[in-house]
Amino acid sequence: MLNGLLQTQDIAAVVILIIFFLLVGYRPPWWNRNQNDCRKDIRGIPGPLSLPLLGTRWIYSWLGGYSFSKIHEVYRDLFKKYGPIVKEETLFNIPVISIVERRDIEKVFKSSGKYPVRPPTEAIAHYRQSRPDRYASTGIVNEQGVTWQNLRTGLTTELTSPRTIASFLPQIEQISDDWCNLIRQHRNNQGNIINLKPLAERLGLEATCALVLGRRMGFLLQEDVSETAQQLAEAVHHHFLACRDTFYGLPFWKLWPTKSYNRLAASEDAIYTLALKLIESADEETRESAIFQSVLHAPIDEREKTAAIVDFIAAGIYTLGNSLVFVLYLISKHANCQKKTVRRS
Ligand code: HEM
Numbered sequence: 001m002l003n004g005l006l007q008t009q010d011i012a013a014v015v016i017l018i019i020f021f022l023l024v025g026y027r028p029p030w031w032n033r034n035q036n037d038c039r040k041d042i043r044g045i046p047g048p049l050s051l052p053l054l055g056t057r058w059i060y061s062w063l064g065g066y067s068f069s070k071i072h073e074v075y076r077d078l079f080k081k082y083g084p085i086v087k088e089e090t091l092f093n094i095p096v097i098s099i100v101e102r103r104d105i106e107k108v109f110k111s112s113g114k115y116p117v118r119p120p121t122e123a124i125a126h127y128r129q130s131r132p133d134r135y136a137s138t139g140i141v142n143e144q145g146v147t148w149q150n151l152r153t154g155l156t157t158e159l160t161s162p163r164t165i166a167s168f169l170p171q172i173e174q175i176s177d178d179w180c181n182l183i184r185q186h187r188n189n190q191g192n193i194i195n196l197k198p199l200a201e202r203l204g205l206e207a208t209c210a211l212v213l214g215r216r217m218g219f220l221l222q223e224d225v226s227e228t229a230q231q232l233a234e235a236v237h238h239h240f241l242a243c244r245d246t247f248y249g250l251p252f253w254k255l256w257p258t259k260s261y262n263r264l265a266a267s268e269d270a271i272y273t274l275a276l277k278l279i280e281s282a283d284e285e286t287r288e289s290a291i292f293q294s295v296l297h298a299p300i301d302e303r304e305k306t307a308a309i310v311d312f313i314a315a316g317i318y319t320l321g322n323s324l325v326f327v328l329y330l331i332s333k334h335a336n337c338q339k340k341t342v343r344r345s
Pocket residue numbers: 118119140141142152208211212311312313315316317319320323
């Protein structure tokens with residue numbers, strides 16, 4: 001029998017079988033004998049089939065049928081199929097757990113301790129480390145541990161204060177009125193807006209800059225958008241796409257500067273230069289902005305201050321724009337919410 005097994009065809013069959021078991025994620029019991037309990041618990045969390053090296057990324061290929069540009073559909077289906085706690089694996093099989101239920105989100109926040117680990121955007125961290133002339137650290141969004149906590153205490157007291165938000169309300173009302181005017185101008189002959197997203201992004205830009213810089217930039221003007229505003233909008237757009245491509249794509253940028261990495265570096269550079277210009281040309285309005293003032297007077301390295309303005313701008317624009325699109329979509333699906341909104345306005 002041994003002789004038979006050693007025949008070439010049988011060896012090929014055994015190799016194919018081993019490859020098959022590795023691909024479908026099966027491991028013999030002794031495989032993980034030395035790993036700790038936490039790792040074992042993670043293994044028990046349901047999720048799509050994980051392949052060696054590729055992890056669960058294959059679901060974003062033609063095989064899985066999902067796309068990064070419709071990520072909400074991915075999570076809707078994953079939670080429906082696997083329940084409220086789902087495991088994916090990134091490239092090189094690093095597990096990522098997603099939760100959806102309120103009680104689980106609460107548990108995570110309550111147990112994250114003094115220095116919660118928030119995975120950084122590695123490509124941004126890499127770029128900033130290569131520019132010590134501009135950056136003293138990788139910034140509030142990417143830093144961890146003590147450095148993060150110092151930045152967090154120094155920079156976000158005003159940003160997260162209910163008083164700041166309350167004082168911003170009159171301005172946000174003006175911005176909303178201007179946005180409604182812009183929407184009216186963009187309606188087609190049937191009175192419809194074909195693509196709301198770019199208009200929502202313009203609101204994100206205007207509201208974030210007004211909040212952070214205390215200055216109306218004019219992103220909601222139908223014509224005559226200033227050159228600085230146009231450059232900022234373009235840089236932020238490139239930044240968003242390059243972050244996505246370096247974060248989710250194959251990490252070749254760690255070996256050489258890929259197209260997406262160069263795009264990220266160029267957009268970081270552009271936003272930094274524009275932020276510096278806006279800080280230097282701060283007018284009365286800007287000087288009165290609580291957030292701008294709190295950043296300028298924060299007890300941190302001078303280099304951190306421009307980086308913080310860059311981070312606030314990048315963190316606010318797409319989050320605001322995308323949240324608005326989702327909220328409007330959900331309201332449009334529920335007539336009772338529309339009635340309530342109209343009644344309250
Ligand atoms: C609807 C709008 C927004 C949403 C949905 C949103 C959502 C989030 C989320 C989920 C995080 C946590 C990310 C993590 O766990 O690492 C975060 C962090 C952050 N956001 Fe927002 N955000 C919004 C608007 C803004 C605005 C307008 C600004 C600034 C002007 C801002 C500045 C930041 C900063 C600086 C952080 C990092 C905080 C830290 O790591 O300590 N966000 N945001």
